Structures are given as C-alpha cells and as structure tokens.
Amino acid sequence: MIKITVNGREVEADPTKPLIAACDDSGIDVPRYCYHPAMEPKGSCRICQVEVSEGGRPGRVMAACRTQVSEGMVVNTEADGAHDARRECLEFLLKNHPLDCPICDKAGECTLQDYSFQEQQAAGRTGEPRANLEKRVDLGDVIMLDQERCILCTRCVRFQEEVTKKPELTNAGLASNSYITTFAGRPLTGNYQGNLADVCPVGALTLKPFRFKARVWNLEKSSSTCAECSRGCSISVEVLRRGDVKRIRPVFNPDVNQWWMCDTGRFSFPEVNDPERLLGGLVANGADLMGSTTGEAIKHAASVLSTSGSKVLIASPFLTVEEAERVQPLAAAIGAELLFVSPDANDLKDDLLHTGDPCPNRKGLENAGFRGISPKDAADRVTGADAAVLVGERILKLLGGFDLGATKLVTFDTTACLASGVEACIATPFYVEKAGTWINVDGHEGELTIARPLPSSVSPLETSLEELTKTLSRTGASV
Amino acid sequence: MVIVKRKQLSFSEKLYLPEILKGMSMTFRAMFKPRTTRQYPEEPLPVNEVTRGQPRLATNDEDGSIRCVSCGLCEAACPAYAITIDGQDTDRNAITIGGDVTEKFIEREPESFDIDMLRCILCGFCEEACPKDAIFMSDELELADFNRNDLIYGLDKLKRPVSQLRPRIDYIYKVNERWQAPSSTR
Ligand code: SF4
Ligand code: SF4
Numbered sequence: 249m250i251k252i253t254v255n256g257r258e259v260e261a262d263p264t265k266p267l268i269a270a271c272d273d274s275g276i277d278v279p280r281y282c283y284h285p286a287m288e289p290k291g292s293c294r295i296c297q298v299e300v301s302e303g304g305r306p307g308r309v310m311a312a313c314r315t316q317v318s319e320g321m322v323v324n325t326e327a328d329g330a331h332d333a334r335r336e337c338l339e340f341l342l343k344n345h346p347l348d349c350p351i352c353d354k355a356g357e358c359t360l361q362d363y364s365f366q367e368q369q370a371a372g373r374t375g376e377p378r379a380n381l382e383k384r385v386d387l388g389d390v391i392m393l394d395q396e397r398c399i400l401c402t403r404c405v406r407f408q409e410e411v412t413k414k415p416e417l418t419n420a421g422l423a424s425n426s427y428i429t430t431f432a433g434r435p436l437t438g439n440y441q442g443n444l445a446d447v448c449p450v451g452a453l454t455l456k457p458f459r460f461k462a463r464v465w466n467l468e469k470s471s472s473t474c475a476e477c478s479r480g481c482s483i484s485v486e487v488l489r490r491g492d493v494k495r496i497r498p499v500f501n502p503d504v505n506q507w508w509m510c511d512t513g514r515f516s517f518p519e520v521n522d523p524e525r526l527l528g529g530l531v532a533n534g535a536d537l538m539g540s541t542t543g544e545a546i547k548h549a550a551s552v553l554s555t556s557g558s559k560v561l562i563a564s565p566f567l568t569v570e571e572a573e574r575v576q577p578l579a580a581a582i583g584a585e586l587l588f589v590s591p592d593a594n595d596l597k598d599d600l601l602h603t604g605d606p607c608p609n610r611k612g613l614e615n616a617g618f619r620g621i622s623p624k625d626a627a628d629r630v631t632g633a634d635a636a637v638l639v640g641e642r643i644l645k646l647l648g649g650f651d652l653g654a655t656k657l658v659t660f661d662t663t664a665c666l667a668s669g670v671e672a673c674i675a676t677p678f679y680v681e682k683a684g685t686w687i688n689v690d691g692h693e694g695e696l697t698i699a700r701p702l703p704s705s706v707s708p709l710e711t712s713l714e715e716l717t718k719t720l721s722r723t724g725a726s727v
Numbered sequence: 728m729v730i731v732k733r734k735q736l737s738f739s740e741k742l743y744l745p746e747i748l749k750g751m752s753m754t755f756r757a758m759f760k761p762r763t764t765r766q767y768p769e770e771p772l773p774v775n776e777v778t779r780g781q782p783r784l785a786t787n788d789e790d791g792s793i794r795c796v797s798c799g800l801c802e803a804a805c806p807a808y809a810i811t812i813d814g815q816d817t818d819r820n821a822i823t824i825g826g827d828v829t830e831k832f833i834e835r836e837p838e839s840f841d842i843d844m845l846r847c848i849l850c851g852f853c854e855e856a857c858p859k860d861a862i863f864m865s866d867e868l869e870l871a872d873f874n875r876n877d878l879i880y881g882l883d884k885l886k887r888p889v890s891q892l893r894p895r896i897d898y899i900y901k902v903n904e905r906w907q908a909p910s911s912t913r
C-alpha cells in the first residue's frame with residue numbers, strides 16, 4: 249500500500265491497481281464507461297480523466313483507469329481541465345448517439361444520461377448526420393443489440409474474453425463505422441449472457457425478457473438471495489407496483505458471486521409470479537377440497553395428524569434456516585424423522601457460479617439435522633405412511649406427481665395439491681416474500697428480505713408451522 | 728376584544744312583513760333585468776387553446792397510430808399519481824411526416840395507458856414532460872359518470888387525432904419558443 253492524495257485527502261492505494269480503483273476504494277466517484285473492476289482496463293472511452301500531478305510538477309489530465317498509482321501522487325478529480333476533458337469526451341460520444349431515451353430500457357440507470365447531466369454536456373457543435381447502424385440486432389434468446397446506442401467501450405467483449413472465457417462478441421468495422429457484432433452473426437450461447445446487459449453502460453445490450461416491461465425507476469428493489477442453486481448469489485429483486493417481479497439482477501458480493509449471476513437464476517422470476525398461487529388454504533370435504541382460511545386448514549391438519557398412525561415429514565430444500573427451526577418441534581410432535589428432498593444434481597454446473605445443486609439451503613438444513621433423500625425415496629416414504637406432511641416452497645414440484653394411495657396428506661406450499669387423499673393445503677409465501685437466511689455451498693449466509701408484501705390471506709410459514717405444532721400439542725393433551 | 732353592538736331594529740323592521748315585501752319587489756324587478764350569469768350546461772363554457780382541459784393522447788393523422796412510446800415520463804411527472812402505463816414491443820415502423828422519416832423505429836408503444844380522471848388535477852405536467860408530443864391538454868372539460876371505475880380512462884377514451892389537438896399544440900410551441908427552438912417533428 250502506498251499513499252496518494254485525492255482531492256486534498258490522503259488515501260491508501262494498492263500499487264497493483266489503477267488510480268480509478270484507489271478512488272473507488274476511498275469513496276471518490278470518478279465517471280467510467282469502459283473500466284470495470286473485473287476486467288483489464290482498456291482506456292478506450294476517456295470519460296475517467298482526472299488531473300494528476302507527480303513530484304510537484306503541474307497537473308496533467310489523464311485517464312484514471314490507465315494510470316498507475318505512485319507514492320505521493322496528487323490527484324484532483326474536480327479540476328477544470330478534467331471537467332473540460334470529460335465534456336469533450338461526452339460531446340464525441342453523443343455525436344453519433346441516437347438519444348432515444350424514451351424508448352430505451354436503460355434510461356434511468358444509464359451512465360451516459362447521468363454523466364451528461366452531471367457535466368451539463370448536451371449540445372454538440374456539429375451538424376453532421378448521425379451514424380446509421382442497425383437498431384435491432386437479435387443476439388439469441390437473451391440479448392438484443394442496438395448498435396446505434398453502443399459507445400464501443402468493449403466491456404461486453406472483454407467480459408466474454410476474461411470472465412466466461414468464451415469469446416463470441418467482437419468489435420468490427422473501422423473508426424466511426426465500428427460496431428459490435430457476434431462472430432459470423434451467430435446467436436450468443438451460454439448461461440451468462442444476461443450479465444452482458446449489466447456490464448453494458450448504455451442501452452446497447454438489453455435483456456429481451458425485460459424488454460419494455462417496466463421503467464426502471466418504477467421498480468422497487470430489495471436485496472435477496474438467488475434460489476436456483478446452492479451458490480446463493482446475492483441478487484436484487486425488482487418488483488413493479490407491488491405485484492410481479494419484473495427483473496432479478498446480481499448484486500456485488502465479493503465472497504459469493506462477484507458481479508455476476510447465471511441466466512437460470514436471472515430469469516427464474518416467472519416462478520414467483522405464478523397467477524395460480526394458492527391463497528388461504530384448502531381442506532378436504534368428502535371427496536372435494538374446499539377453500540378456507542389458513543387457520544381452518546391448520547386446525548383440520550392437526551386433527552388429521554393426531555388421529556393417524558405412522559407419520560412422515562418431508563421438507564423442501566427451499567426452507568430458510570428460521571423455518572427449519574420451526575419444523576424441528578413439529579417433526580418431534582408427530583414423531584417424524586427430519587428429512588428433506590434433495591434432487592439429483594442437474595447439468596447446469598459450470599466453473600463460474602452454478603453448482604448444479606438445486607438446493608439453495610442444503611447446508612442450512614444439514615446443519616439443522618435434516619437428511620437429504622431423493623425425490624423417489626421421499627415419494628415412497630409418503631405413500632408408505634398413514635399421514636404425511638410436506639413443508640416448503642416447490643416441494644410438490646420437486647416430488648412430482650405420485651399416487652397417494654391411502655396416505656393422508658398435509659401440504660405447506662405456494663400451490664395446492666389436488667390429488668385424492670389430500671387433507672389440507674396451507675398457502676405459504678414465495679422466497680421473495682419472506683425474511684430469512686439460506687446457507688450456501690461454502691457456508692456463506694445469504695439473506696432474504698421481503699421484496700413484496702404477502703397477500704393478506706397467506707401467513708408466513710414460521711407462523712403456520714408454530715400454530716400447527718401448538719394445535720397438535722393441545723389436541724394431543726386432550727386425547 | 729371587539730364588542731359588536733346589535734343594531735336596534737326600527738318599528739317597521741320589527742313588523743317583519745314590510746321587509747319581506749321589500750325583498751320580494753327586488754326579486755321581481757331582477758326577473759326582468761338582463762341575465763348576468765351563464766346558463767350552464769345549456770350554454771357551454773367558451774374554450775380556446777389556452778384552456779387546460781383533460782389530457783388526451785395524440786394519434787398521427789397519417790395512419791391513426793399513437794404517438795406515445797410509453798416512456799413513462801408523464802407518469803413520473805404526474806403529481807397526483809393519476810397515470811399508469813404498461814409498455815410493449817411494437818413492429819410499427821417509422822412515421823413519415825411531410826415526406827421525412829422522423830424516426831427509424833417506434834419500437835415501443837403503450838399496451839395500456841390509464842389516466843384516473845378523478846385523480847388528475849389538470850396541471851398539465853404530463854404535457855410538459857412528454858418528449859414525443861404525444862399527450863396534450865385538450866379543451867374537454869366535462870366529467871361525470873355514475874361510478875368511479877368508468878372515470879379511469881384507458882387508451883380507447885384518451886386517443887384524439889392530432890388535428891383536433893392542433894390549436895393547443897401550436898399554442899404550446901409558441902409558449903416554449905421563448906427558450907427552445909421549435910422541433911421539426913411538430
Ligand atoms: S443508452 Fe442511455 S443515453 Fe442512450 S438512449 Fe439509452 S438511456 Fe438514452
Ligand atoms: S455493446 Fe455496450 S458493452 Fe459492448 S461495446 Fe457497446 S457500449 Fe460497450
């Protein structure tokens with residue numbers, strides 16, 4: 249570590265990193281387009297210019313992302329010369345920019361907008377027509393490219409070269425006719441394409457599944473943890489008008505996912521927007537299932553459980569640590585073993601993030617004394633018992649359809665099970681509607697926060713479980 | 728503290744009837760004088776381009792397509808939270824005005840566009856915010872219905888041909904000319 253002075257303040261700097269990283273570490277904001285901490289600095293956009301003076305010489309304006317720090321360096325990010333340089337840079341960038349912010353999905357989180365506003369640079373001095381490039385280039389299932397909006401920072405190219413190590417994009421053409429394209433126009437592949445839209449500082453690469461779905465300033469963002477594998481990437485869950493989740497994006501977490509996430513997780517949000525979700529509860533009424541409140545369903549479940557013989561309890565690997573704590577006393581009350589469904593690893597495993605294990609809280613459940621069993625084993629145990637309790641999000645989906653036989657079933661899930669033999673279904677929240685903890689494959693805790701309000705007819709799983717346990721102990725005492 | 732003395736009534740005032748007759752005579756005299764109030768609603772209010780009536784969405788005269796690209800700026804500007812917009816992809820191509828292609832693609836258009844007229848305070852912020860000359864304050868002022876839901880106007884009730892909004896558009900441009908050059912997309 250060496251010492252440099254930035255804006256009159258002495259700060260520590262890592263000599264192996266460029267000056268812009270030292271500014272970031274000390275909380276001083278320097279504009280950037282092409283610099284990304286995960287990639288080799290390229291120095292192509294020149295927006296990061298700051299005034300640097302070394303050894304008492306007069307300050308010179310230089311690109312902070314391509315400047316090595318040296319002992320005693322004096323940096324002024326707000327010097328007039330630096331602002332002039334940035335304004336000139338912006339004038340060039342905007343020269344060929346279509347400025348179609350009203351239809352651009354990046355608007356609102358676009359740094360081109362932000363820096364033009366900050367630097368008060370909007371007007372240009374040329375009357376030349378703007379470049380005429382392709383506005384809608386379909387790059388496969390995930391990404392749409394607008395070549396006119398591209399500022400040629402090549403972050404996308406470097407992301408593939410340096411992070412996924414599978415280059416598919418390139419910068420073609422010469423000088424002002426340069427554009428981004430895929431090799432031979434082939435569509436993009438892989439499970440990390442969504443990150444391209446995140447690294448692109450402008451609206452050139454946008455997500456097709458999010459295309460025109462919402463304006464970003466209308467989205468309410470909450471930090472959470474991804475549910476699709478045991479890596480548990482830190483994410484931001486973005487909800488429109490307290491209803492549907494419209495977008496999931498990675499949040500920087502140096503211990504888990506860095507800046508990235510896979511497309512499986514990113515586009516998993518339809519799962520939590522299920523219009524058919526169960527509200528309240530269902531209780532068996534003769535051969536039919538009848539709608540009820542969760543309270544009634546729990547009462548019915550308690551009476552069924554207290555009158556049947558052998559019982560099993562199967563938990564979902566989506567249970568949070570806090571929910572698992574409430575399952576333990578319930579399992580003890582009905583005399584069942586602590587088990588959770590642990591599906592086979594899927595083929596999504598890769599070297600970057602995805603672990604191939606679809607259980608987001610495997611570690612947490614194992615720490616709490618649960619044992620993982622295969623879905624087939626779980627189904628056999630359910631059909632072999634007199635009564636069974638299935639607890640947790642997606643448990644019905646994980647077990648798949650099976651014939652219940654004579655087993656009486658009580659389920660806690662976001663959906664209902666309509667098979668005959670089902671005694672009670674109790675609605676539970678989706679993971680975006682609960683607060684709790686998951687423990688990932690490396691033992692890191694991933695926090696869940698409430699990203700959207702729970703419907704009034706659904707109670708938190710912890711509450712439902714506690715209530716069932718309490719009701720059971722009361723009926724047990726009276727029997 | 729102020730002390731207000733009661734007026735002492737005269738004898739005829741105390742009798743009550745003469746005062747009533749005085750009042751009645753005034754009423755009868757006024758009946759034959761020229762009218763000074765407007766006979767609304769038989770006689771509608773005069774409107775002109777300065778009238779800031781209910782907001783309406785402009786559609787192009789050429790093909791009846793809507794100008795709005797559902798950018799949401801009016802939604803964000805609306806101080807009464809009266810506007811709700813959902814966007815969608817569109818394949819509609821460039822609009823041509825006076826032989827010039829003014830835009831390559833529209834790309835995006837509203838899937839639904841609702842203005843809750845009961846919330847709208849007719850402030851005109853949406854008109855001012857719109858970058859696409861798509862929403863203008865019309866000269867339509869009347870608003871009555873039997874239930875609240877019907878007063879949430881959707882696309883069907885909001886669309887108006889540009890030619891109908893033209894006087895207002897010209898007026899807005901004239902006002903704005905003070906600080907900006909008129910655009911060619913007008
Ligand atoms: S990239 Fe940014 S500046 Fe360009 S059109 Fe999109 S929002 Fe506007
Ligand atoms: S598409 Fe985006 S990330 Fe790629 S070079 Fe252009 S602006 Fe940069």
Ligand code: SF4
Nearest residue numbers: 795796798799801857
């Ligand atoms: S500001 Fe104009 S273009 Fe944007 S959504 Fe409103 S009416 Fe449509």
Ligand code: FES
Nearest residue numbers: 291293294296313
């Ligand atoms: S961020 Fe430094 S040149 Fe682009």
